[in-house]
Amino acid sequence: MTPKVSIIVPCFNHAKYLNECVESVRNQSYTNWECIIVDDGSTDDTEAVSRTLESDRIRYIHQExxxxxxxxxxxIKNASGEYILPLDADDTLNPLALEKMIAVLDQDPDTLIVFSDTVTFGHTSKKSNLQEKFTLKELLLGNKLYCTSLFPKKYFDEGIVYDEKLRHGFEDWEFWIQLISTHRKQPITKIDYPVFNYRSHPETSMIKEITGNTDKKEFIYHAVYEKHKALFHEFFPSYISLLNRKTFYEKKLESIYSSKPYRIYNFLINLFR
Known part of the structure; x- marks a missing residue:
């Protein structure tokens, strides 16, 4: 039977989490799926662990x-499913994830993306609160979706792919910009069920490294802007000045919040609450 959903699990030196990740796929209430583990040149035991997990529905691919x-x-190129669900190798799916997402697509096949909040576990614990509805204009200012969201493979086959030049991160944000901007009238649906669990690590994450590094952040924004210049100008004719203003106010607020008078004020406010 041809799988309806292909779960794509990229893995780079996350062998110690891979079994837990794949086990969460095996535990799905919805069973018409395949899982493709892509070993992205790992130097740990990713291949050995992956070989023990292989089956008629779980495949292993190695690449440089x-x-x-x-x-x-x-x-995704090697996927057979009608729909794609990316899942990082250190994260896990919740048991009803595929069932809940496919139900949306069965009801409305024109749905472009199905997404949800997530639960963070590991080093920190919290639940996200993503906007249920957002505009393309809002998306251009920052990502509104997690990478672990479901979308039809046919759009990838039409040329909407992850940009391999964005090796510093935010490649999922740029992918959603491509997909949503070229299919503006199709619905994007948030479900009231956390599809996946995001593992928080005590060591520096890619996102923290980027957001804490102004040069990297500006490089990524500039790369995305250059790629989608016409789109940004459609909504923000003076996008560069907008970014500069955004950066100015971020620095201004950071300066205020770290000042001694503000710290004393904040302490007193919390003391008498």
Whole structure:
């Protein structure tokens, strides 16, 4: 039977989490799926662990290191499913994830993306609160979706792929910009069920490294802007000045919040609450 959903699991040196990740796929209430593990040039035991997990529904692919975008693209190219669900190798799916997502697509086949909140576990614990509805204009200012969201493979086959030049991160944000901007009238649906659990690590994550590094952040924004210049100008004719203003106010607020008078004020406010 041809699988309806292909779950793409890129893995770079996350062998110690891979079994837990794949086990969460095996535990899905919805069973018409395949799982493709893409080893992106790992130097740990990723291949050995993956070989023990292989079955008629779980495949292993090795490639030289090309980054997260390259690993996702390889997995999707080799996928047989009608729908794609990326899942990082250190994260896990909740048991009803596929069932809940496919139910949306069965009801409305024109749905472009199905997404949800997530639960963070590991080093920290919290639940996200994503906007249920957002505009393309809002998306251009920052990502509104997690990478572990369901979308039809046919759009990938039409040329909407992860940008392998974005090796510093935010490749999922740029992918959603591509997909949503070229299919503006199709519905994007948030379900009231956390599809996946995001593992928080005590060591520095890619996102923290980027957001804490102004040069990297500006490089990524500039790369995305250059790629979608006409789109940004459609909504923000003076996008560069907008970014500069955004950066100015971020620095201004950071300066205020770290000042001694503000710290004393904040302490007193909390003391008498």
């Amino acid at each position: 290191n090309r980054g997260l975008s390259g690993a996702r693209n390889t997995g």
